[in-house]
Amino acid sequence: MLDKSGIAKRIAKELQDGFFVNLGIGIPTLVANYIPEGIEVEFQSENGVLGMGPFPYEGEEDADVINAGKQTITTMPGASFFDSAMSFAMIRGQHVDLTVLGAMEVSEQGDIANWKIPGKMVKGMGGAMDLVASAENIIVAMMHTNKAGKSKLLKKCSLPLTGVGCVKKIVTNLGFLEVTSNGFKLLERAPGVSVEEIQKATEGNLIIEGDIPEMTL
Amino acid sequence: MIRKTVPSVTEAMVGIKNDMTFMLGGFGLCGIPENAIAELVKSNINGLTCISNNAGVDDFGLGLLLQKKQIKKMISSYVGENDEFERQMLSGELDVELIPQGTLAERCRAAQGGFPAFYTPAGYGTEVAEGKETREFNGKMYVLEHAFQADFAFVKAWKGDEAGNLIFKGTARNFNPCMCGGAKITVAEVEELVPAGTLDPDQIHIPGIFVQRIFKGEHYEKRIEQRTVRTKE
Numbered sequence: 001m002l003d004k005s006g007i008a009k010r011i012a013k014e015l016q017d018g019f020f021v022n023l024g025i026g027i028p029t030l031v032a033n034y035i036p037e038g039i040e041v042e043f044q045s046e047n048g049v050l051g052m053g054p055f056p057y058e059g060e061e062d063a064d065v066i067n068a069g070k071q072t073i074t075t076m077p078g079a080s081f082f083d084s085a086m087s088f089a090m091i092r093g094q095h096v097d098l099t100v101l102g103a104m105e106v107s108e109q110g111d112i113a114n115w116k117i118p119g120k121m122v123k124g125m126g127g128a129m130d131l132v133a134s135a136e137n138i139i140v141a142m143m144h145t146n147k148a149g150k151s152k153l154l155k156k157c158s159l160p161l162t163g164v165g166c167v168k169k170i171v172t173n174l175g176f177l178e179v180t181s182n183g184f185k186l187l188e189r190a191p192g193v194s195v196e197e198i199q200k201a202t203e204g205n206l207i208i209e210g211d212i213p214e215m216t217l
Numbered sequence: 218m219i220r221k222t223v224p225s226v227t228e229a230m231v232g233i234k235n236d237m238t239f240m241l242g243g244f245g246l247c248g249i250p251e252n253a254i255a256e257l258v259k260s261n262i263n264g265l266t267c268i269s270n271n272a273g274v275d276d277f278g279l280g281l282l283l284q285k286k287q288i289k290k291m292i293s294s295y296v297g298e299n300d301e302f303e304r305q306m307l308s309g310e311l312d313v314e315l316i317p318q319g320t321l322a323e324r325c326r327a328a329q330g331g332f333p334a335f336y337t338p339a340g341y342g343t344e345v346a347e348g349k350e351t352r353e354f355n356g357k358m359y360v361l362e363h364a365f366q367a368d369f370a371f372v373k374a375w376k377g378d379e380a381g382n383l384i385f386k387g388t389a390r391n392f393n394p395c396m397c398g399g400a401k402i403t404v405a406e407v408e409e410l411v412p413a414g415t416l417d418p419d420q421i422h423i424p425g426i427f428v429q430r431i432f433k434g435e436h437y438e439k440r441i442e443q444r445t446v447r448t449k450e
Contacts, residue, residue, distance in 0.1 A: 046318065047244040048388045058446040063247065063439035064375075064387035070245040070442040081387055083394040083422075084244070084270070085326040088319030092337065111342075121303050122315065124295035129345060130319030133338035164342030 002173045002190045007141050009034045009217045010171050010188075011100055014139060015041050022046065022091065022131060024101030025069045027141040031100055042076070044096055046127040048087050051079025068127065088127070092134045099135040101128060103142045103167075105157040108183040108204035110167040112140065113159035125162060132163030144172035144201045151203035153177070153184055174198045176215055183207050188215035218413045221381035221431045226256045229404045229430045233257070233369060236264040236289070240325060240370040240396040241279065244270055245442045248389030249278050252406045252434040253371040258282060266290040268365055270321060270392055272302045277440050286310070292365075294318035298442070317345060320362050322392060327364035328399035329427065334363045367400035373434070374423070377407035378416050381425030390422070398427030406434040 002010065008030035015021065015031075017039040023029050035041060043052040045067040052067060053074035061072040090096055105113040112132055115125040132138060145151055153170065170177045175198050176188040183205030186198060189212050199206055223229045230253070239257075243249030257265075258281045265288050272291050273280035282288050283301050290312040296302055305311035316324075317339040327335055336359035340346045350361040372393040375386035383405055385393060397403050410433040425431075 045388075047247070048391050055445045055447045057449055061441060061444055061446060062387060063441045064389040066245065066247050066388050066441075066443070068244075070247070071445040072441060072443065073445070081385075081390055083385075083390050084318070084322035084392045085395045088322055092319060092339070121307070123297035124293060124315040125317055125345075126295040127318040129317035129343065130337075130339040133341060161343045 001193055005030055006190070006217060007171050007173060010176060010215055011139055011141055012036060014169070015039060015098070017041075019097040020044055020050065020095065021098045021100065022096050024128070026102045028100040028102060029069070042078070044087070044090060045073075046087050046091065046131070048082050048084060049073070049075065049079065050082070050090070051076045053079070088130050091127070091130055094134060094136055096135065098137045098139065099131050100139045100141055101131065103140045103152065104146070105152050105154055105159050106140055106167050106170055106179070107154050107157045108179065110165045110179040111157050112162050112167050113157040114162050116160045118160070128162050132166045135166070138167050139169045139171060140167050141171055144174040144198070151201055153202045153204045155204045174201055180207065185209070186212050188213055190215060191217075218380050219425070220379050221425055221428055222379050222410065223430045223432050226252045226406070226432055226435070229253065229406070229432045230256050230260065232402065233260060233262055235262050237262075237368040238266040238366065239268065240365065240367045240400050241267055241269040242372040242391065242393035242396050243278065244388065244391035246273065246278050246440050247442075248373050248385070248391050248393055249273070250371040250373040250406050251437055253404060254278060254281060257287070258285060261285070261287070263287040264289045266292065268292045268321070268325070268367060270294050270318060272296045272299050274298050274442065275301050277438070283311070290314065292316065292321070294321050322395050324362055324365045325392060325395040325399045328366065329395065329397065332364055334361055336361055365399060368402070370396040370398075370400035370403040372396050372403065372405050374405055374407045376409045376411060376416065377405055377431050378411050378425070379413045379431075381405065381428030381431045382416055382421045383407070383423040383428065384416065384420060385422050394423050397423045402429045403427060404429070405431045407431060408434060408437060
């Protein structure tokens with residue numbers, strides 16, 4: 001089974017040289033720590049920076065340079081700043097190659113719910129609805145089940161949607177799956193996890209074709 | 218040169234009234250018009266509709282206006298990190314409209330650029346699209362969103378000149394340029410106000426035509442919301 005860093009490591013293997021990438025808050029942020037050797041990617045943060053670097057050294061924080069999580073950051077050589085409309089032009093215009101974000105639920109049609117739980121304080125969708133509605137290439141990073149042990153890979157989302165038919169790939173603590181027209185196709189098992197365990201934790205239609213390999217990290 | 222400078226924040230606020238709609242720049246606490254917000258708190262006007270990506274924190278930014286119950290409605294994309302906001306929202310004292318961040322930016326820009334409305338894919342198939350016109354273009358579904366209509370836009374830039382030309386710094390740029398000229402009156406506050414002719418015309422982010430009043434902010438706290446650092450090895 002993968003921990004949060006493990007999920008991030010597996011997603012990082014999907015990065016390709018020259019990709020512009022938007023990472024959501026939580027597990028997706030960790031992907032930046034595992035960029036494969038020998039490739040160059042640039043991170044976009046929707047508040048208005050492309051070419052985001054690591055956190056600043058203590059004493060070098062600049063209140064005017066933050067990421068979408070409101071954390072102080074640095075920039076890499078070649079970075080640029082821009083306004084919010086241009087930032088979402090990059091996203092809506094599909095200039096960003098890969099979006100990685102977390103989710104509360106994903107349906108077998110690729111619908112995603114990650115912004116609102118009825119009855120609980122709603123903080124808002126931020127840029128999530130723009131990102132999921134626009135990106136060609138979306139990977140969801142999440143646990144396979146919720147805290148109550150219920151599957152998060154469903155036939156139909158029960159929570160209010162963030163976007164419809166948009167998720168392409170999912171990496172969970174149990175495996176790597178692809179959303180197809182017939183449901184969740186299992187591509188890889190997490191280390192030490194059986195197909196049966198994944199089947200048990202998946203409410204939506206799970207497609208198992210042949211031997212499912214164990215992922216390498 | 219058409220002069221846009223006003224002596225202080227007091228003159229910059231002439232015309233503000235109860236029940237008006239304001240646009241306020243900033244992302245979190247980054248690039249917020251601190252001096253205009255402080256003056257709005259002092260003014261005691263209320264019944265305000267505020268268009269701003271976030272609602273500040275309890276004791277800073279728009280949180281200060283919320284504490285005094287001056288805001289009737291917030292139009293934002295994300296409103297965490299604010300207990301008083303949560304209390305007023307849950308009790309029904311505060312009306313909150315949550316919209317996608319890119320839609321928020323574009324509704325400001327549409328107002329700035331003279332578009333009454335535009336189609337965006339964001340929110341299609343979700344509750345955000347309920348009651349809105351939708352349309353298919355090239356096999357994909359889009360939602361019709363309208364330009365904002367606001368009385369004042371309060372923005373913050375790094376440098377500005379007497380002509381109202383603005384230059385922003387870092388990610389403090391965010392929604393500020395999109396809001397300039399998106400309201401009947403745009404008030405810009407700057408850290409550094411310089412004579413016309415000082416700034417290189419090639420480096421201007423927002424031309425002064427989009428700004429009606431400009432003043433030098435007296436004080437900037439520039440509070441950091443999430444101070445994240447690494448240690449030197």
